[in-house]
Amino acid sequence: MITVLRHGEVAGRAHVFRGRSDEPLTERGRAQVLAVADRIGPLTRIAASPLRRCRDVAATLAEVRGLALAILPDMAEMDFGAWEGASVAEIAAAHPETYAAFHCYADHAVAPGGETLVAFRQRVVAAWEAWSAAEAGGHGLLLCHAGVMRILLQHLLAIPPGALSRFALPEAAQFQVSLLPGHAAILMRLNTCADFFSPSSS
Secondary structure: OEEEEEOOOEOOOOOEOOOOOOOOEOHHHHHHHHHHHHOOOOOOEEEEOOOHHHHHHHHHHHHHHOOOEEEOHHHOOOOOHHHOOOEHHHHHHHOHHHHHHHHOOOOOOOOOOOOOHHHHHHHHHHHHHHHHOOOOOOOEEEEEOHHHHHHHHHHHHOOOHHHHHHOOOOOOOEEEEEOOOOOOOEEEEEOOOOOOOOOOOO
């Protein structure tokens, strides 16, 4: 079994295209991830995107649970090129046709100077196949990003690309899949622990 967990709240401007930029989590963001991790049960291994918003809290989880941390470079979020740091509303208003194709995960869509969806999908799926192949009856945790999670859901559940934006993946959202040799992946859980507490600062 593998649980895939999105990072929590990130320092800086909210609701922007945050791909390869490397801001850390806020204290609330760390608390979100740690609270969810406390409820997903024993783990046998932990992996994370190399970006700080995933890597730092994953290192804490690994230390607390006495596990090694595997950093998976190809699980980094998509490179949004010139859109990095801009809000969805800003991009949708300035580039409506390009954004519409991008929002539907169309293969031809690409942010100016950014990574193509095809390249993003290929690297994420390849990294998943290599890491998940070592799963043998344990419970792995992968800490990554919303874009990565959507690609994995598409890959594992044969979801049409145009439907991927219809999955809500808020801060500390997670999904859990059962992987049995010779069988298709089974979705066990989606979002059931995400942001289940209300910090006093909200």
